[in-house]
Amino acid sequence: MTTTQPFAERLIDIYASAAMTMMIDVGHQTGLWSALAEGPATSQGLADRADLNERYVREWAGAVTCGRIIDYDPETKLFSLPPEHAESLSGDTGKNRAMSASMITFFGTQMKPIVKSFREGGGVPYSAYRPEFTDLMDEMRRREYDELLIDRYIRVVPGLEDRLRTGISVCDIGCGTGHNVNILAGEYPNSTITGYDIAEDAISVGNAEAKELVLANAKLEVQDAAALPDDAQFDLITTFDAVHDQAQPQASLDETFRHLNEGGLYLMIDVKASSNLEENLDNPMAPWMYTVSTMHCMTVSLAEGGAGLGTVWGEQLALEMLGRAGFTNVEIKPSTNPLNNIYICRK
Ligand SMILES: C[S@@+](CC[C@H](N)C(=O)[O-])C[C@H]1O[C@@H](n2cnc3c(N)ncnc32)[C@H](O)[C@@H]1O
Incomplete structure (x- = not known):
């Protein structure tokens, strides 16, 4: 147990990162990163901004919140994208690396x-x-x-x-x-x-x-x-x-x-x-x-x-x-x- 435990934990981490790669691609393809970069919003607000189905957006937002990519305020139910994350996932500059996730998927x-x-x-x-x-x-x-x-x-x-x-x-x-x-x-x-x-x-x-x-x-x-x-x-x-x-x-x-x-x-x-x-x-x-x-x-x-x-x-x-x-x-x-x-x- 003691010798396999660290690797088992690492494996969970590897799979969680792979899952986040899929979610980053979904965010890129649906325009959700750009929608979040506009400012904090509820799942319904994000769905409206990106013209998407709220139920899907809520599930995705749950994934990327738990993946520590976005923040969530349970009081207001607002999701937000920290500016330094927004730079890497949205926008028209070479710093936007979201499409690397698209290549992997x-x-x-x-x-x-x-x-x-x-x-x-x-x-x-x-x-x-x-x-x-x-x-x-x-x-x-x-x-x-x-x-x-x-x-x-x-x-x-x-x-x-x-x-x-x-x-x-x-x-x-x-x-x-x-x-x-x-x-x-x-x-x-x-x-x-x-x-x-x-x-x-x-x-x-x-x-x-x-x-x-x-x-x-x-x-x-x-x-x-x-x-x-x-x-x-x-x-x-x-x-x-x-x-x-x-x-x-x-x-x-x-x-x-x-x-x-x-x-x-x-x-x-x-x-x-x-x-x-x-x-x-x-x-x-x-x-x-x-x-x-x-x-x-x-x-x-x-x-x-x-x-x-x-x-x-x-x-x-x-x-x-x-x-x-x-x-x-x-x-x-x-x-x-x-x-x-x-x-x-x-x-
Ligand atoms: C990784 S892509 C790079 C494309 C581009 N130079 C860039 O930086 O975005 C490699 C390119 O090499 C081309 N390629 C592969 N084999 C080739 C060959 N024998 N002759 C000419 N082009 C080839 C592919 O079609 C592809 O467009």
Whole structure:
């Protein structure tokens, strides 16, 4: 009893946190976090604000009150969201992290085929995750890139912004919905910015945005990173969280090197972790990273008979693979996102 008791308690805590993840997602999808951010309200008041059924809202509010996410005053029956919690769960800034819960609950929808892959090998293809994955990824990253792309990624390399202002050719590989492509195209009109991704739905979202913003220097195309068009040549190539889940990541890095002009730069934003499990034990995000890998990043690669690097491929393996591709001059800088490193690779 004495030895198992602490773990049994921890397990209760783990399940309670998992339950809160579901409730955070419900709050995000129903607009209840925004409704609570407007100020204290009863369950009926919240239901009215968010146009929802009161009985459901009351049960949800009970869950997130006991999860210590919101406060409850039994005298007035008012629920309230502390401002510091409101910042992380509502609003239009990159600090709103509620959609990370949506990603976790969404990955749960693939549980059956993933368990099958544990038994039979193979994996769950990217197509099984779309279109939801495309939308969730966009929702998770869009605001972060609006706030940080220029300031924290481009300006991290001295002189790069001057070159972009003068005019260079840029490619973002695995660009998803291409929001970064469109930000760069708008900010640096003398540069041409190309975005490649294998996902047709993501590329059409990016093209629609480029059209709406009237960006003549943005070009988004469906393209496999492992075999870039022969005539494509760039001064700057970027990948944002887009190498480790590819089917053929080494071929993709080889292509990146091959299609980069002499003196060019490759910025690889990818997961900050060690390639050695034992060195990740103290990383508080490591359980999340290995889970996301199992539930998505590794399995989509294995589904194509790919390398299955996984989210936690780590710095050591990343440097080895970059070296194999030809990048011998690599500097690693921390990103503002604690999950990522910025690999600055010079050709
Ligand atoms: C984790 S998402 C990141 C998307 C985007 N860069 C961002 O930061 O939001 C990885 C992207 O890589 C794309 N991808 C995966 N394999 C690819 C391949 N072989 N060629 C091109 N894109 C690929 C996926 O379709 C997906 O959009």
